[in-house]
Amino acid sequence: MSGATALLQVENLVTRFNGHGSAVTAVDGVSFDIRPGEIFGLVGESGCGKSATCRSLIRLFGGAATEVAGGKILFDGIDLASLDDRGMEDVRGARIAMIFQDPMTALNPTMRIGDQIMEGLRRHRGLGRRAAREEAVRLLSSVGVTSPESRLGAYPHHFSGGMRQRVLIAIALACRPQLLIADEPTTALDVTIQDQILKLILRLRDETGMSVLMVTHDLGVVAQTCDRVAVMYAGRIAEMGETPQIFRRPAHPYTRALLDALPAHAGRGAKLKPIGGEPPNLAAPPPGCRFHPRCPHAADKCKQRLPELEMIEPGHGSACLRVKELGL
Numbered sequence: 001m002s003g004a005t006a007l008l009q010v011e012n013l014v015t016r017f018n019g020h021g022s023a024v025t026a027v028d029g030v031s032f033d034i035r036p037g038e039i040f041g042l043v044g045e046s047g048c049g050k051s052a053t054c055r056s057l058i059r060l061f062g063g064a065a066t067e068v069a070g071g072k073i074l075f076d077g078i079d080l081a082s083l084d085d086r087g088m089e090d091v092r093g094a095r096i097a098m099i100f101q102d103p104m105t106a107l108n109p110t111m112r113i114g115d116q117i118m119e120g121l122r123r124h125r126g127l128g129r130r131a132a133r134e135e136a137v138r139l140l141s142s143v144g145v146t147s148p149e150s151r152l153g154a155y156p157h158h159f160s161g162g163m164r165q166r167v168l169i170a171i172a173l174a175c176r177p178q179l180l181i182a183d184e185p186t187t188a189l190d191v192t193i194q195d196q197i198l199k200l201i202l203r204l205r206d207e208t209g210m211s212v213l214m215v216t217h218d219l220g221v222v223a224q225t226c227d228r229v230a231v232m233y234a235g236r237i238a239e240m241g242e243t244p245q246i247f248r249r250p251a252h253p254y255t256r257a258l259l260d261a262l263p264a265h266a267g268r269g270a271k272l273k274p275i276g277g278e279p280p281n282l283a284a285p286p287p288g289c290r291f292h293p294r295c296p297h298a299a300d301k302c303k304q305r306l307p308e309l310e311m312i313e314p315g316h317g318s319a320c321l322r323v324k325e326l327g328l
């Protein structure tokens with residue numbers, strides 16, 4: 001996976017949350033790259049470090065005591081880790097935008113929808129009031145909000161969850177970002193709306209050529225949207241590859257377990273096989289492979305050696321020490 005054509009290159013990212021007397025290493029040596037126009041998925045169970053990875057890229061931690069302790073983050077030739085706060089602010093919102101799981105809290109409840117969209121247009125794109133208004137109407141219409149003109153004066157509480165997420169996407173797109181970070185954008189929505197929002201993101205990617213970092217705990221969402229995907233477990237990448245590779249030939253016992261837990265793979269009427277046990281505490285992860293306490297194939301070496309991602313076919317890497325022996 002050469003980074004020559006990558007828009008974003010992340011190398012050996014390490015992110016810690018410093019609590020009272022203890023530190024949680026939420027991201028521990030994560031590397032991946034995202035190409036222009038690509039939808040790249042980050043999938044894994046709750047707490048594995050997906051959001052921490054996203055927030056590290058644009059240093060958005062909402063006041064939590066955090067340090068991005070190591071690694072390189074190259075975005076379109078800019079070393080994001082070396083930017084000062086001002087420089088980061090210019091990138092954030094203008095070149096990299098982020099949408100979140102909860103469309104209820106991400107909007108300002110006391111501000112009209114139109115003003116919230118126009119704010120970014122005026123600040124980042126320097127549009128005057130009239131041009132910003134016209135662009136806001138165009139954006140709302142492009143994200144599938146009907147009669148956009150009459151919606152500009154509405155407040156967020158007038159909108160359903162799905163409509164609010166559309167508005168947030170419009171706000172994110174207002175600055176024509178090169179990268180959209182979508183952190184579980186559909187988790188809070190019901191299934192039909194979820195499907196509509198995912199289709200919207202796919203369409204917008206096709207139209208604008210932006211890249212998307214799609215965070216999800218749902219392999220169904222990955223199958224539907226992602227070109228490539230990294231499977232995260234306990235702060236590290238367990239497996240990475242093109243989406244069809246991961247589904248056709250899952251090469252890590254953790255990915256296999258996730259796939260076995262998918263209804264479609266278990267077959268109709270078959271019982272789901274959820275993974276036994278719990279993910280480790282990231283303040284004190286187990287030695288060796290972090291998945292070994294839950295892995296049906298764990299051998300002695302798995303308890304001792306921390307596996308690195310190794311290529312098993314072009315573009316497809318696995319961080320399982322036994323991948324060859326097991327014929328995965």
Ligand SMILES: Nc1ncnc2c1ncn2[C@@H]1O[C@H](COP(=O)(O)OP(=O)(O)OP(=O)(O)O)[C@@H](O)[C@H]1O
Pocket residue numbers: 017018019024025026044045046047048049050051052053064065217282
């Ligand atoms: N503000 C914080 N302070 C301390 N620890 C945190 C903080 N935010 C997250 N963590 C810890 O960092 C680890 C990774 O959390 P993160 O939110 O990145 O997981 P996630 O994969 O996004 O999970 P989810 O699917 O639930 O959103 C977890 O162990 C979590 O407890």
Ligand code: NI
Pocket residue numbers: 050051052183
């Ligand atoms: Ni998260």
